[in-house]
Amino acid sequence: MKKFINHPDAVVREALVGLAAAHPELRVDLEQQIVVRADAPRAGKVGLISGGGSGHEPLHAGFVGLGMLDAACPGEVFTSPVPDQILAAGKAVDGGAGVVHIVKNYTGDVMNFQLAAELSADEGIEVHSVLVDDDVAVEDSTWTAGRRGTGATMLVEKIAGALAEEGGDAASVAALGTRVNEASASFAIALSPCTTPAAGRPGFELGEDEMEVGVGIHGEPGRRREKLLPARDIATMTLEAILAAKPVAAGEDAIVLMNGLGATPLIELYLLYGEFAGLLESAGVRIARNLVGNFVTSLDMAGMSLTICRADPELLRLWDAPVRTPALRWGV
Amino acid sequence: MKKFINHPDAVVREALVGLAAAHPELRVDLEQQIVVRADAPRAGKVGLISGGGSGHEPLHAGFVGLGMLDAACPGEVFTSPVPDQILAAGKAVDGGAGVVHIVKNYTGDVMNFQLAAELSADEGIEVHSVLVDDDVAVEDSTWTAGRRGTGATMLVEKIAGALAEEGGDAASVAALGTRVNEASASFAIALSPCTTPAAGRPGFELGEDEMEVGVGIHGEPGRRREKLLPARDIATMTLEAILAAKPVAAGEDAIVLMNGLGATPLIELYLLYGEFAGLLESAGVRIARNLVGNFVTSLDMAGMSLTICRADPELLRLWDAPVRTPALRWGV
Incomplete structure (x- = not known):
């Protein structure tokens, strides 16, 4: 294996250090391992949150900013983010209008985002979810029941992000995301x-x-x-x-x-x-x-x-x- | 070799077909093998032209547009564009204020851009040139006398392109490009x-x-x-x-x-x-x-x-x- 890394265990964390250095307009919380728009939370704006295993860059952290995601939760490479991480993102971006989770359809992601949604609800954060399962290659796969979530994720993030930016409510933003996935x-x-x-x-x-x-x-x-x-x-x-x-x-x-x-x-x-x-x-x-x-x-x-x-x-x-x-x- | 191609000889041409389809704001001349801003030539604006062997994408065609290059001349893979191609680019973008060639320091590129400059002068086009030789690894190399031109090329294209966009004359734009290379x-x-x-x-x-x-x-x-x-x-x-x-x-x-x-x-x-x-x-x-x-x-x-x-x-x-x-x- 030849890679520009220091140690396999440190790749995600050290890449986030670089992301923070390159993009001062983002807030990178290395402890929680989340990437947040610097102006979050914005009162009244729905917070868009996505995440998943690292290794698919620029997805998701590269899509945090105006008109797209409010927060990204990068897991370890090809490993789902954990519920606490997703909860921390919700707390960081909820401006009182709730949050929308954009979840790629892999068993680990689905489970952890679901748990995070429950934890968030306990904290008084309204959570809606969009499940992305656009990959038509196979019906079930190594890590999925149903179709896998892939390229359409960024389309969902862009289009739902635009609606959130112009003031759409959480239910509408989530419904739109689902519509993009279905299309x-x-x-x-x-x-x-x-x-x-x-x-x-x-x-x-x-x-x-x-x-x-x-x-x-x-x-x-x-x-x-x-x-x-x-x-x-x-x-x-x-x-x-x-x-x-x-x-x-x-x-x-x-x-x-x-x-x-x-x-x-x-x-x-x-x-x-x-x-x-x-x-x-x-x-x-x-x-x-x-x-x-x-x-x-x-x-x-x-x-x-x-x-x-x-x-x-x-x-x-x-x-x-x-x-x-x-x-x-x-x-x- | 595993590549998404049809035939090795057709790669550059077919990639230009795709570039044209993806970017209607560019004008792709498949016969001359040049990529030009759709609004060129603009009266009074210096035309910025670069080019070189293909295989370094997005350099150069990916940098054609407002505030950067007016035209790119992609050669075959790792092969200099020919003088006629560079001349055609000059004719396509000269708005009467002359053109500036941005040339990476490789023997073939230097020779062909020089010949194109002479042909252009014969046609009444004022040509200034910027030689890019930013790679400090070696003094002379396989295809160069002196240092090779690499990453700084895009910095030269961006910064000189901005000056050209705001109305700088050809000598000033070329001098600025040279200053960026030296820095x-x-x-x-x-x-x-x-x-x-x-x-x-x-x-x-x-x-x-x-x-x-x-x-x-x-x-x-x-x-x-x-x-x-x-x-x-x-x-x-x-x-x-x-x-x-x-x-x-x-x-x-x-x-x-x-x-x-x-x-x-x-x-x-x-x-x-x-x-x-x-x-x-x-x-x-x-x-x-x-x-x-x-x-x-x-x-x-x-x-x-x-x-x-x-x-x-x-x-x-x-x-x-x-x-x-x-x-x-x-x-x-």
């Missing part, structure tokens, strides 16, 4: 495994000419393993899987997230995006907004995921609203 | 080689426990190869190399670019940034501005570079000016 589907393909600092060796093995089709963001198995194909065939296969699960009709608008899993060069992501754009144009689907880059990653995995969110004017308006976070910024 | 120093360390699509195999080999100290962005050899060290020792070694070549005194301001070379996870870049921030604070240097992420890359190389630019209030003001490009955006 979204993702599918991922890996060309290489990833290596966690603690394990020190790749999480799975792939042959020199193989790809994992439908991989999860922790390296969970997908639908099958097969020989590597040209980018245009990979794009076709990916899009078919997504549209079979959640169709987008000709004439409809979509937000498209062309996401790298960590080690895939941007030149390849743009090449793939060109393939997807061509296929969607042929299908009559209008890509109303897009992002190309590394947003929901899996450490050093070479691979990509595509997320498509069927969009209406309200979602697009909230997508376009100003955002100022370490990893996503526009309009301000 | 900047970079140093890189690789944990893995990179693989070009054409070669299909890694450009060099590194042992399971080795790192290349002072590596170039094409995998050129650095100062030495040695056993992998903890992040804090790597940070110390890197900073010593930079400050030995271009000292920053206690009390001075710096812009710090913590850059990933492609395959290094963001969590490691933030961890490293924390180390650098601690060391610089101990030295009394104030990090006035910073960026952490993948900006000047080397395909799928695992590694990092640090760039430090000694800054004064004018440079910081121009750094903060609005920018709207695919890979860097704020204030708009």
